[in-house]
Amino acid sequence: MKHVKRLAASILALTVTVTAGHAETVLKLGHVSSPENVYHKGALRFAEKVSELTDGAVTIDALCCAQLGNDVAQAKTVQLGAQDLAIVSSNNLAQFDPKIDIFSLPALFQDIPSAQKAVFGPVGDEIFENFMKTTGMRVIYTTAWGSRAVINNKVAVKTPADMDGLLLRSPGSPVMNATYKAFGANPTPVAFAELFTALQQKTVDGADMSPCDVLTLKYYEVQNHLTTTNLFTGFGMVIMNERKFQSLSESEQEAILAAGREAGEYSWGLTAQCDLDGIAKAKEVGMEVVMLEPDERAVFFDAARGVWDEFADRVGGRDLIDRLVAASQ
Template identity: 30%
Template sequence: MSFLKKVCTLTAAVSAAAMLTTGAVSAKNFKIAVGDGAGSSQEGTGKFFIEALEKKSGGEHTGTMFLNGQLGSEQDTVNEAAIGTLDMSLLAINNVTPFSPTVGVFTLPYVILSLEDAEKLTQGPIGQELTENTIRDAGVRILAWTYTGFRRLTNSQKPVTTVADLQGLVIRVPKNEIMIETYKSWGINPTPMAWSETFTGLQTQVVDGQDNPYTTINAMKFYEVQKYVTNLRYIFSIEPLIVSEAVFQDLSEEDQQILIEAGKEATVKSAQYLRDIEAEIKESLLAKGMQIDDPANDEAEFIKLATEAVWPQFYDSIGGVDKLNTVLTTIGRDPVQ
């Protein structure tokens, strides 16, 4: 080997070693697990993030989404991201809660009452604190927030406008204790079921119903197996984009900042996306034969039972009643006495 070739070879080796020691990573295609299907708010956030990522990195980095839970259940993807075998996942916040319980404050029934509430909480100090908690507890970092809307109850049997109407129905819920206890406060024992099994469960009538926002009901084609929708507003569905902290730390500081900024941009666009499409999707569901009813008395009975029974059970797991009060006062609500 000539002296020049030896120098070139040595230089390449030194450069590669430097890249490993500094954490710099060359062009990367991030693998992104997505629980929902095409047309969902999750997919929308994923597109916004990839678009911003490509732009801010000058085309060096991009991402590929795997929709409809192709890479496993949402909770499984948290585990995989934690150990660094998966880059990113877009999933419901309730599937992060088992790994980082303090984020459960966003799943407590009737805490978030509007999209504006959700924006203020996720994009401010509370959202930053919960991001730091997920890094500490679960080994994943929240990069962006998807705003999917209020979870609406659907079922195949009858209109539901009161708590009494719920009785006798078999309702699927995620494997999330807060959501399970909420339905128990309304007098029924829900059926925890993996997201990947939900459509089949509804289709075969193993379960009568489930709850999810309009955008998810439409994207997952639940109108094919469900007739009745109840405009419950007990949870505003927030779905973060998480990145493996191990993967994140392998990036250069510059690339880390690019991911953070791309996430912020995707978050803002997600809110506007929901504002733009939710009413249209509701009309589409009506056109596809679904019947949409409002709860009686503006949900007063649902609210009273759920907040009185469920909130106190989870004060400890979310970090204490003071944490809940910080959330409530941030959005202009009265604190718990």
């Protein structure tokens, strides 16, 4: 906690400068990903639109590459009010409000368009409103890592039974661990930074990730098989300290939200295209790619949904889960 307070004290989150006789509000937005990542590209679009919609009265300073700390540390400083905005994965926000972990559940959405339909609708609004009341952090927009696939170097996964005995890398998520145990796989913790080497050295057989990651991080160099299970849809959330949001004028608040809507849709579009590019690259380099049809995917979804009840109380109840799924259809 002392580290967080020192970090919070060291960050100038809201800067007001006077230029040519007018005040300019500069909001700092941080994230941990690279400049080439969807997170940063979306943040730059957000900054562009905020400046445009406020005639330059509000600008966004987008800082990539963990310049302001890891995503949990940044979320804490946003909550404290010492940082204005951050992009943080939904699973890492669960320690602030366990209910936001609803987005970590498997087999919620068939694909990115269905996920957008749910997240941008009334049920998504309800979840984000409750998150704001609990944490003091407003979700300005969401982005995505992509619809997840299973990659491995042993077998073409066409049915859940094909995962039996596979050592699949786990990020330590209880939900993901329970899901893959339901298929007979053995979730094995490996830090993301060490994953390429672990796959290369066959410490693990495979992993769960988006085709976009397969492309951008070159996992196609060390894996033979890719199956589009779509079991998980990874979410990034752009959070803003609510007190800072309320300190802006009404027109500035409207501009922030409008810019967020556009940046969110832009980011999701980039992710969807990157997933398609990742699948194309996997095929090009000779990976065996299994594109599951909806009826084939349903078998995986039915097995994965068996873990919902284990986590339902944590994420707001089975009724909320069912409403979120229904909103995606």
